[in-house]
Amino acid sequence: MASPVIEINDLRIDAKANDEWSAIVRGVTLAIHPGEVLGLVGESGAGKSTIGLAALGYLRPGARVSGGTVRLQGQDLFAIPEDERRRFRGTKVAYVAQSAQAAFNPAHRLMDQIVMVAVDRGGLTRAEAEARAVALFTALKLPDPAQFGSRFPHQVSGGQLQRAMVAMAMICNPALIVFDEPTTALDVTTQVEVLISIRNVIRDFGVAAIYITHDLAVVAQIAHRVAVLRHGVVVEEAPIAQIMDAPQHPYTKTLWAVHEMPVDTSATHLQKGAPLLTISRLSARYKQFEVLQDINLQIGRGETVALVGESGSGKSTLGRVIVGLKEPSGGSLTYDGEPLPPLVSRRSLGTIRRVQIIYQSADTALNPRHTVRKILGRPLALYHGLRGARREARIQELLRMVELDPTHADRLPGQLSGGQKQRVAIARALAADPELIICDEITSALDKVVQAEVLRMLLELQARLGVSYLFITHDIEVVRAVADRVVVMQSGRIVEQGAKAEVFAPPHQPYTETLLASVPDMAVGWLDRIIAERAA
Amino acid sequence: MTRKPRPILSMVASRVGLGVLSLVIVSLVIFSAVAMLPGSYASAILGQNATPEAVAAMEEQLGLNEPWFLRYLGWLGAAAMGDMGMSFAGRPVMDVIGPRLLNTVVLASITAVIAVPVSIALGIVCARFRGRFIDKFLSTSTLASISVPEFFVAYIVMMVLAVKLQLFPSMAGIRASMDWGDQLYRMVLPILTLLLVILAHMVRNTRAAILSVMASPYIEMARLKGEPEARVVMRQALPNAIGPIASVVALNLAYLISGVVVIEVVFVYPGVGQAMIDAVRNRDVPVIQACALIFAAAYIGFNLIADVISIISNPRLLHPR
Numbered sequence: 001m002a003s004p005v006i007e008i009n010d011l012r013i014d015a016k017a018n019d020e021w022s023a024i025v026r027g028v029t030l031a032i033h034p035g036e037v038l039g040l041v042g043e044s045g046a047g048k049s050t051i052g053l054a055a056l057g058y059l060r061p062g063a064r065v066s067g068g069t070v071r072l073q074g075q076d077l078f079a080i081p082e083d084e085r086r087r088f089r090g091t092k093v094a095y096v097a098q099s100a101q102a103a104f105n106p107a108h109r110l111m112d113q114i115v116m117v118a119v120d121r122g123g124l125t126r127a128e129a130e131a132r133a134v135a136l137f138t139a140l141k142l143p144d145p146a147q148f149g150s151r152f153p154h155q156v157s158g159g160q161l162q163r164a165m166v167a168m169a170m171i172c173n174p175a176l177i178v179f180d181e182p183t184t185a186l187d188v189t190t191q192v193e194v195l196i197s198i199r200n201v202i203r204d205f206g207v208a209a210i211y212i213t214h215d216l217a218v219v220a221q222i223a224h225r226v227a228v229l230r231h232g233v234v235v236e237e238a239p240i241a242q243i244m245d246a247p248q249h250p251y252t253k254t255l256w257a258v259h260e261m262p263v264d265t266s267a268t269h270l271q272k273g274a275p276l277l278t279i280s281r282l283s284a285r286y287k288q289f290e291v292l293q294d295i296n297l298q299i300g301r302g303e304t305v306a307l308v309g310e311s312g313s314g315k316s317t318l319g320r321v322i323v324g325l326k327e328p329s330g331g332s333l334t335y336d337g338e339p340l341p342p343l344v345s346r347r348s349l350g351t352i353r354r355v356q357i358i359y360q361s362a363d364t365a366l367n368p369r370h371t372v373r374k375i376l377g378r379p380l381a382l383y384h385g386l387r388g389a390r391r392e393a394r395i396q397e398l399l400r401m402v403e404l405d406p407t408h409a410d411r412l413p414g415q416l417s418g419g420q421k422q423r424v425a426i427a428r429a430l431a432a433d434p435e436l437i438i439c440d441e442i443t444s445a446l447d448k449v450v451q452a453e454v455l456r457m458l459l460e461l462q463a464r465l466g467v468s469y470l471f472i473t474h475d476i477e478v479v480r481a482v483a484d485r486v487v488v489m490q491s492g493r494i495v496e497q498g499a500k501a502e503v504f505a506p507p508h509q510p511y512t513e514t515l516l517a518s519v520p521d522m523a524v525g526w527l528d529r530i531i532a533e534r535a536a
Numbered sequence: 537m538t539r540k541p542r543p544i545l546s547m548v549a550s551r552v553g554l555g556v557l558s559l560v561i562v563s564l565v566i567f568s569a570v571a572m573l574p575g576s577y578a579s580a581i582l583g584q585n586a587t588p589e590a591v592a593a594m595e596e597q598l599g600l601n602e603p604w605f606l607r608y609l610g611w612l613g614a615a616a617m618g619d620m621g622m623s624f625a626g627r628p629v630m631d632v633i634g635p636r637l638l639n640t641v642v643l644a645s646i647t648a649v650i651a652v653p654v655s656i657a658l659g660i661v662c663a664r665f666r667g668r669f670i671d672k673f674l675s676t677s678t679l680a681s682i683s684v685p686e687f688f689v690a691y692i693v694m695m696v697l698a699v700k701l702q703l704f705p706s707m708a709g710i711r712a713s714m715d716w717g718d719q720l721y722r723m724v725l726p727i728l729t730l731l732l733v734i735l736a737h738m739v740r741n742t743r744a745a746i747l748s749v750m751a752s753p754y755i756e757m758a759r760l761k762g763e764p765e766a767r768v769v770m771r772q773a774l775p776n777a778i779g780p781i782a783s784v785v786a787l788n789l790a791y792l793i794s795g796v797v798v799i800e801v802v803f804v805y806p807g808v809g810q811a812m813i814d815a816v817r818n819r820d821v822p823v824i825q826a827c828a829l830i831f832a833a834a835y836i837g838f839n840l841i842a843d844v845i846s847i848i849s850n851p852r853l854l855h856p857r
Contacts, residue, residue: 089762
């Protein structure tokens with residue numbers, strides 16, 4: 001066997017937090033051979049990105065190598081000064097980041113950014129580099145390859161930009177590429193396209209790769225081998241088929257958490273009677289642009305309605321219209337038999353209390369300078385006039401409901417983990433004693449294990465409190481786990497709605513079909529099948 | 537590809553329109569503020585002889601008895617044509633201000649030509665070597681320079697270079713009859729003082745603008761592509777920091793026109809600031825109004841240019857989808 005492209009041996013990396021060094025990578029050993037793809041799987045904070053960046057001889061500010069070696073083609077990267085290490089990056093080892101929108105410089109044309117390394121240090125002339133870039137654009141199935149590079153990053157779509165970043169990584173024909181969650185920020189339908197491109201390019205050019213993801217279904221399509229990482233340690237490493245079929249380590253087994261959540265089809269939590277919210281013939285627009293057209297939808301008491309569709313389909317706008325943050329341009333909202341005023345400023349406090357919203361990013365939705373006690377105390381005072389000991393008792397009760405420790409009341413959001421922050425946001429919505437909660441992608445930023453815990457908790461709360469949820473999500477797994485009814489949106493319209501079993505059972509609407517077909521199976525070979533089906 | 541409407545043109549046009557509108561509003565404020573000043577020019581001039589009849593006659597002669605809005609419209613109309621009217625001392629306002637304004641513009645231009653490139657360069661150096669000695673040294677010294685009042689800086693410069701070392705004259709009283717070299721020699725101290733004041737401000741803001749861009753993910757991406765740090769700053773960060781840098785430069789250039797009053801007085805430099813102070817002392821209303829209008833126009837004009845630069849430096853606006 002040829003010698004490994006990269007050999008990571010007992011790597012230890014510390015990060016500085018509050019003036020103290022703590023270990024974030026604790027003795028990781030990995031080797032990748034030419035043409036091999038290693039999947040690096042684990043929850044956020046497990047040290048995946050840190051290891052990926054270390055493979056480029058790069059440490060984020062505030063991190064240090066405290067032991068071990070990273071050998072790229074035999075060269076120990078951390079034994080040489082930064083200025084020499086730098087020369088390997090872009091030429092011998094390249095990086096593909098999670099968000100291409102953020103990773104491309106908005107001030108320069110794509111071609112300038114893509115060929116830069118090749119011209120500066122790759123020994124290619126500008127013309128040669130551009131020709132190679134165009135060849136890569138073609139291989140990556142980008143539209144109009146000859147002209148594609150003359151555009152600015154904001155002028156192309158997210159999926160195209162992600163593929164452009166793959167081209168940028170490939171431009172010097174590196175021995176190794178580190179893919180750091182390259183499809184996580186994309187819609188399922190776009191994700192498939194990018195996955196196919198990445199898989200083909202890796203095979204055709206025979207490059208070795210580290211593929212970092214928290215999504216086992218994705219890694220199953222790309223990787224030959226998988227290393228499962230937890231708290232900076234590799235807990236299991238095995239060929240992909242073995243990981244999928246016979247995971248050994250208990251932690252690896254939990255990665256199926258959401259996939260294996262019990263699906264409740266009993267519908268016992270559904271309450272009889274008139275629907276809580278009825279939306280009829282609703283439309284909304286931003287300036288001339290129609291974002292919602294002819295929306296008809298009902299949400300019953302105690303019901304969970306999942307609203308699915310790719311980004312830009314109008315899901316979040318519909319959520320904003322319901323809570324009164326966005327004025328509709330036509331149609332009507334009826335809540336509990338009464339017309340619902342279109343804007344929150346014209347709703348009574350009592351009405352506002354009954355419909356609450358939880359956002360995707362608890363980081364931006366929680367005031368970083370308010371303690372959890374203050375965050376929960378405000379709605380209690382506003383909606384219920386609670387003061388003093390009674391308010392404190394209710395705060396404690398809410399914390400218990402979202403399975404947080406009472407001591408968390410004194411913490412600031414910055415002192416909580418991502419999952420804990422989202423629980424605080426949920427508790428804040430519950431503080432109002434709402435009847436309907438709009439959940440706008442609330443588990444998208446969480447890793448699978450935490451996601452499953454939060455979803456389970458929401459279902460338990462529903463059983464106890466009888467609250468209804470409108471679950472806005474692009475994650476079909478989540479829909480399967482929680483929804484009673486499913487509403488599919490595309491370009492501002494509802495293309496299909498019905499009970500979960502109906503929508504998920506064939507025959508499908510064409511768009512629902514595409515959406516469902518785009519969700520990677522938890523099985524090796526799914527992507528090959530998709531490619532084969534397309535070729536046929 | 538079909539040509540799409542360019543939002544940038546309408547944005548620039550609307551900025552220019554807003555600039556003109558602000559200038560008109562400012563002119564109204566200036567005019568009414570001066571008109572509301574207590575005391576009358578006529579009775580001040582006439583002093584002991586200010587009988588009601590004499591005051592009325594003088595006011596009629598100067599046109600001060602007309603309604604204020606007629607006087608305002610007449611003044612604004614003439615000002616738009618470059619005629620700022622007659623000073624109460626009997627000379628055209630432009631004759632009083634013109635040469636002084638020229639002196640101020642010369643002083644400002646020389647300072648700006650040195651200050652802008654040097655401060656941007658130093659700001660870049662600070663950002664590139666963030667936290668290193670050069671950055672700490674410049675950050676501390678510029679902070680000190682900003683904190684000290686400008687007249688104090690002026691007197692320190694004067695004490696060291698004029699009094700102790702006797703290298704340059706402390707008085708910058710240039711006259712048109714002097715030759716260029718002599719004028720420049722006398723202007724060294726005010727230029728130096730102004731440099732110390734505006735350099736500090738611009739260096740700090742350039743540094744801050746670049747560092748805020750340096751936190752972007754595409755900067756890390758550039759490092760991961762192996763770009764040397766100097767090029768990361770120059771090629772990746774700087775183009776995205778042009779907007780904020782342009783606005784701080786604009787503010788400082790406007791300061792060079794209108795904010796130099798104190799420096800001009802300290803060095804007895806015959807600039808427009810001095811002219812305004814003389815006019816205030818003599819209650820020469822047309823001259824005061826003209827000076828205020830020029831200052832306002834400088835502020836609005838430079839900020840307008842900065843706005844336009846920051847719009848066209850944004851590729852999202854320059855190259856719409």
